Amino acid sequence: MQEELRDLGQETGCRIAESLFYPVRTSRDRETALYRIFHEALINVRRHAQATEVRVALQGDHAAVRLEVADNGTGFDVLQALGRKRVGGLMTMQRRAALAGGCYFIESAPGQGTTVKVDMPLAVH
Ligand SMILES: Nc1ncnc2c1ncn2[C@@H]1O[C@H](COP(=O)(O)OP(=O)(O)O)[C@@H](O)[C@H]1O
Numbered sequence: 001m002q003e004e005l006r007d008l009g010q011e012t013g014c015r016i017a018e019s020l021f022y023p024v025r026t027s028r029d030r031e032t033a034l035y036r037i038f039h040e041a042l043i044n045v046r047r048h049a050q051a052t053e054v055r056v057a058l059q060g061d062h063a064a065v066r067l068e069v070a071d072n073g074t075g076f077d078v079l080q081a082l083g084r085k086r087v088g089g090l091m092t093m094q095r096r097a098a099l100a101g102g103c104y105f106i107e108s109a110p111g112q113g114t115t116v117k118v119d120m121p122l123a124v125h
C-alpha cells in the first residue's frame with residue numbers, strides 16, 4: 001500500500017496523507033479483499049478524480065479492520081453510476097467486501113470528493 005501511494009503521489013503530484021496501522025494479521029481472504037479494494041479505489045482516483053489530496057487510513061485490531069480511501073477530487077453521482085449496471089470497479093469493490101464478510105460504503109457527490117470505506121468485522125469468519 002505504501003509503495004502504491006508513493007507512486008500515486010509521484011505520478012499525479014497529489015498530496016498523500018496516509019495512516020496505516022495494521023499490527024494484527026488477519027486471514028488471507030480478508031487481506032486479499034482489502035488490498036484489491038484499495039487498489040481499485042486508487043485506480044478510480046487516478047482515472048476520474050483529478051484530486052489534489054488523497055487520504056488513506058487502514059486500522060486493524062482484534063475486532064475489525066477498517067479501510068478508508070478519500071479524495072478531494074471531482075466526485076460523482078453514485079446512484080447514477082450504479083444505475084448504469086455495468087460491472088466496473090464500484091461493483092467489484094462491493095462484491096469483494098461482501099465475500100470477505102465486510103461492508104462497503106461509498107460517499108460521493110459532484111464537487112465533493114469521494115470516500116470509499118470498508119468495515120470488516122473479524123468475528124464473521
Ligand atoms: N474517485 C472517483 N472520483 C470521481 N469519479 C469517480 C471516482 N470513482 C468512480 N467514479 C465515477 O464512477 C464511475 C464508475 O466507476 P467504476 O465502476 O470503477 O468504473 P470505471 O472506472 O471503469 O469507469 C466512473 O466512470 C466515474 O465516473
Ligand SMILES: [Mg+2]
Nearest residue numbers: 044088089090
Ligand atoms: Mg474504475
